[in-house]
Amino acid sequence: MWANRLQLLAVATALFGASFIPYWGSLAFGLLQFTIFGEAVQRFLRWDTKGYERLGISAGIGLAVMPLAGVLCQIGCIYWFIVIYISTMILAAVSKPHHVELKLEMNTFPLVVYLILLWASLVTIYLVRNPLIYVFFLLYISILLYINFRYKSELLQILTMIYIYILVYASDFLIRIISETFNIAIVIKIPTTYSSFLGHIGLLSISVFYQYNSLFDLTLLFYQFLFMNLLFSKLFYNNFIYKLLSLLILAKYGFITSWLFGLYAIYNSIRGRTFLGLSALLLSSLFGSRGLILGGLPVILSLVKSWRRLVIITATGTILLGIFNDYIQNYYMIINAFSKYIKLDLTTIIDIVIQFLIRNRLQPPLDFFILVIVYILPILLSLFLIKQRNRETIILIVSMIILFIMFGIMMLFRLSIFENFASDLPYFFLYPSSFLAILILSKVLNRKFHKLFLLLILFFFIASLPKFFYQPFYESIFTKYVNYFSLLVVFDKVYVKGTLLYDYGSYPFRAYLATYNATMTAEWAPSSNYLSQKGPIFYLGSPDIANRPMYFYLPHVQKSWLNVLRNKIIDSDQYAVFLLKP
Amino acid sequence: MRRFIGVVSHGGVLWVVLTIAFLISALYLTLYLAALFIKQTEQGVVLALTDETCKTENLRLNYKVGEAGNYCIVVYSYYTSPKPFAAVVLLNNTQLHTFNLTTDPYTLTTARFTIKFNKTGTYVLQLKLFEVREAKLVDTGRAVELNIHVG
Numbered sequence: 001m002w003a004n005r006l007q008l009l010a011v012a013t014a015l016f017g018a019s020f021i022p023y024w025g026s027l028a029f030g031l032l033q034f035t036i037f038g039e040a041v042q043r044f045l046r047w048d049t050k051g052y053e054r055l056g057i058s059a060g061i062g063l064a065v066m067p068l069a070g071v072l073c074q075i076g077c078i079y080w081f082i083v084i085y086i087s088t089m090i091l092a093a094v095s096k097p098h099h100v101e102l103k104l105e106m107n108t109f110p111l112v113v114y115l116i117l118l119w120a121s122l123v124t125i126y127l128v129r130n131p132l133i134y135v136f137f138l139l140y141i142s143i144l145l146y147i148n149f150r151y152k153s154e155l156l157q158i159l160t161m162i163y164i165y166i167l168v169y170a171s172d173f174l175i176r177i178i179s180e181t182f183n184i185a186i187v188i189k190i191p192t193t194y195s196s197f198l199g200h201i202g203l204l205s206i207s208v209f210y211q212y213n214s215l216f217d218l219t220l221l222f223y224q225f226l227f228m229n230l231l232f233s234k235l236f237y238n239n240f241i242y243k244l245l246s247l248l249i250l251a252k253y254g255f256i257t258s259w260l261f262g263l264y265a266i267y268n269s270i271r272g273r274t275f276l277g278l279s280a281l282l283l284s285s286l287f288g289s290r291g292l293i294l295g296g297l298p299v300i301l302s303l304v305k306s307w308r309r310l311v312i313i314t315a316t317g318t319i320l321l322g323i324f325n326d327y328i329q330n331y332y333m334i335i336n337a338f339s340k341y342i343k344l345d346l347t348t349i350i351d352i353v354i355q356f357l358i359r360n361r362l363q364p365p366l367d368f369f370i371l372v373i374v375y376i377l378p379i380l381l382s383l384f385l386i387k388q389r390n391r392e393t394i395i396l397i398v399s400m401i402i403l404f405i406m407f408g409i410m411m412l413f414r415l416s417i418f419e420n421f422a423s424d425l426p427y428f429f430l431y432p433s434s435f436l437a438i439l440i441l442s443k444v445l446n447r448k449f450h451k452l453f454l455l456l457i458l459f460f461f462i463a464s465l466p467k468f469f470y471q472p473f474y475e476s477i478f479t480k481y482v483n484y485f486s487l488l489v490v491f492d493k494v495y496v497k498g499t500l501l502y503d504y505g506s507y508p509f510r511a512y513l514a515t516y517n518a519t520m521t522a523e524w525a526p527s528s529n530y531l532s533q534k535g536p537i538f539y540l541g542s543p544d545i546a547n548r549p550m551y552f553y554l555p556h557v558q559k560s561w562l563n564v565l566r567n568k569i570i571d572s573d574q575y576a577v578f579l580l581k582p
Numbered sequence: 583m584r585r586f587i588g589v590v591s592h593g594g595v596l597w598v599v600l601t602i603a604f605l606i607s608a609l610y611l612t613l614y615l616a617a618l619f620i621k622q623t624e625q626g627v628v629l630a631l632t633d634e635t636c637k638t639e640n641l642r643l644n645y646k647v648g649e650a651g652n653y654c655i656v657v658y659s660y661y662t663s664p665k666p667f668a669a670v671v672l673l674n675n676t677q678l679h680t681f682n683l684t685t686d687p688y689t690l691t692t693a694r695f696t697i698k699f700n701k702t703g704t705y706v707l708q709l710k711l712f713e714v715r716e717a718k719l720v721d722t723g724r725a726v727e728l729n730i731h732v733g
Contacts, residue, residue, distance in 0.1 A: 011596050027606055031599050039595060104601045115612045122616035177617040215610055222606050482624035490658045493690055494632045496639040570630040571726045
């Protein structure tokens with residue numbers, strides 16, 4: 001008995017010590033927090049879970065305590081590490097030992113194929129810079145799906161989901177690794193708008209502790225996907241096709257942990273566990289607002305059986321979120337500030353739609369239409385195919401429809417306020433709406449429709465990939481990062497003081513630019529907004545910001561930048577540094 | 583060996599930890615190799631014009647007649663082998679200086695020059711970078727430009 005207990009204590013101690021090794025320590029701390037601490041909690045609570053469920057729950061517990069890291073890291077993340085270690089030791093020492101029955105199985109062949117495909121995919125993205133890339137991805141994903149069906153392994157399924165996520169966000173991961181090879185100093189500034197997202201701040205603070213290295217990101221990603229796999233398995237009865245589809249829909253949603261707890265809230269509301277559902281919702285809001293948008297409606301609508309309770313909980317929740325969630329306050333401020341410009345009568349709506357379709361210069365790229373059409377598909381299918389209506393299905397259908405209407409309204413707001421202001425806000429309603437549609441379809445349709453879902457996987461894969469059709473975005477960001485980092489090396493050596501402005505095209509590099517006194521230029525803001533600042537102002541971004549037909553920039557904005565961008569002091573292909581003001 | 587990561591743990595937390603560590607390391611290594619390949623494939627050069635200290639601290643755009651402007655050329659190469667370049671300085675489209683620079687991979691190469699401004703008006707100071715290939719200058723397309731006001 002004591003041997004089992006001592007093994008856990010010894011592993012926890014070894015990992016705690018290894019947590020302080022530079023760079024690789026992030027992997028050790030990840031293992032301590034998400035495997036050992038979660039295991040100790042489960043032993044203490046005497047949960048008799050097995051296999052991937054046990055590992056997934058451990059990952060979930062590790063993520064659920066992250067808001068406490070957000071608090072403790074304010075005085076130093078080392079205190080958080082000590083708290084995790086001591087808690088693990090105490091829980092493991094006082095709990096009854098548990099025989100871990102965990103099979104992490106995967107054959108050699110699929111693992112090797114998987115790693116080769118991951119390598120090949122990233123290199124293909126770099127080398128093939130045109131729509132031909134779809135042919136390659138079709139081939140790669142077909143091979144991966146084949147080995148998934150040929151070699152049954154839950155571990156392979158999790159790795160496949162990670163593959164898709166990395167592919168959709170490849171630039172993020174590769175940029176970080178390349179930056180490490182170039183020794184670019186990375187600094188993160190935690191934006192004040194995130195101050196209420198304690199969980200998110202906890203994750204960011206630990207990232208800062210480990211100097212924002214890619215190994216920590218990967219470790220975190222692995223545990224997020226273990227938890228995600230558990231939730232998908234619970235929602236979709238461990239069906240790989242549904243898991244894959246759901247991931248493809250949600251991969252672009254951002255703030256993973258937030259929407260994972262949103263998924264957990266949906267799962268609990270379906271099971272009728274109101275308290276757990278609301279707790280999960282509250283937890284999700286500590287990581288961002290994505291989970292709240294995803295899980296809020298199903299949880300609240302499941303309370304409809306008691307109207308009094310619904311009104312009290314909704315009112316309390318709304319007030320609390322209004323007070324504590326700065327992000328939601330921010331949305332309100334934006335809409336409120338522009339409220340006098342918002343006209344949503346029928347004539348205006350028709351006018352907006354016509355303008356949107358006929359104005360070539362401001363028309364969004366092709367991938368916008370692909371994305372919207374593909375994401376609407378399951379919504380339409382769920383409305384037309386579902387005849388069976390029980391309470392659970394009705395709640396999900398109503399939530400889906402409301403979210404889709406919100407997508408339409410936010411899109412109209414966006415178009416009426418900023419013309420084509422490139423905000424992601426409307427999509428935050430489209431993605432969860434589409435996900436709920438898949439959930440509804442999976443609950444009702446029988447097996448003969450499964451081939452339909454394989455087709456949907458193909459569509460979603462195309463829609464989930466980065467903006468390949470949008471040439472400047474693709475050329476500048478997705479493949480030019482080596483060039484960009486070279487520019488940053490020069491910039492590091494020659495830049496002394498002043499203000500650095502960077503445009504939307506440099507957005508993925510924001511963590512690196514935080515080293516400097518850097519500000520992102522708003523797409524809709526004229527240059528005059530920045531010229532009142534003292535000292536020289538540098539602009540880092542596309543050299544032809546002022547005259548190319550871009551989706552992001554409005555005519556009056558371009559004109560004002562044209563008058564300013566006269567002195568170029570550093571040149572690097574797609575990116576240039578201008579001295580805006582002497 | 584058929585089940586390479588086939589680990590069946592009975593009370594073996596250590597094995598679970600080691601297996602996960604192995605998997606994350608394998609993912610990291612794969613991404614690292616892809617990044618390394620991309621770094622080796624993408625080659626080029628970055629050109630900058632700064633003040634005499636090779637920083638932008640005192641870079642001036644306004645001078646008085648008779649004053650001299652001191653400048654520094656900064657070239658950063660990310661070619662994987664040493665490359666010969668020529669940096670050509672032009673003032674109002676008239677060539678003033680040519681600097682032959684041999685750049686080493688992933689290093690900064692610098693050169694300094696001075697221009698005296700004798701007349702009032704707006705001067706356009708251009709710096710163009712050429713690659714020296716078989717004693718011929720091949721335009722790299724890299725250029726920077728300063729608009730200088732002399733009053």
